[in-house]
Amino acid sequence: MKKQDMYDIAEKLANFTNQLDNIAELMLISLNNSDISKSKELDRLYFLNDYIKELSNQLYNFSNEIIKE
Template sequence: MRNMNKLDIADELTTYTNQLDNITELLITNINNLEISKCKETDRLYFLTDYIKQVSNDLYNFSNEIIKDDAK
């Protein structure tokens, strides 16, 4: 494993954040295109989507903290 500095880690976290955001958008699009009535599966998909958004947001904030800390 290569030695990574803080900014490399922050960049990787940003990449993962963007990927999670893209996955979330795809999930929302697919959920909205479902031709089924409201059911438990749809609720679970919305829960998963919200959870992914939260993880993405947390990673983004953590990445920003790393960058701010490195700038000190």
């Protein structure tokens, strides 16, 4: 694979990372402003938010690994 192709892939991964971060931030704002009482559903939503952040972090790290190679 060409070096430029690898940089293009890494850049796309970085863009996806930013989008996931933005989604997670919007979810968190919405959850904090919601009227949902403490329940299992609310816990699930917070879990999903944390999961999105973790995926974003893994994509970011993978993107950095691609660039290093």
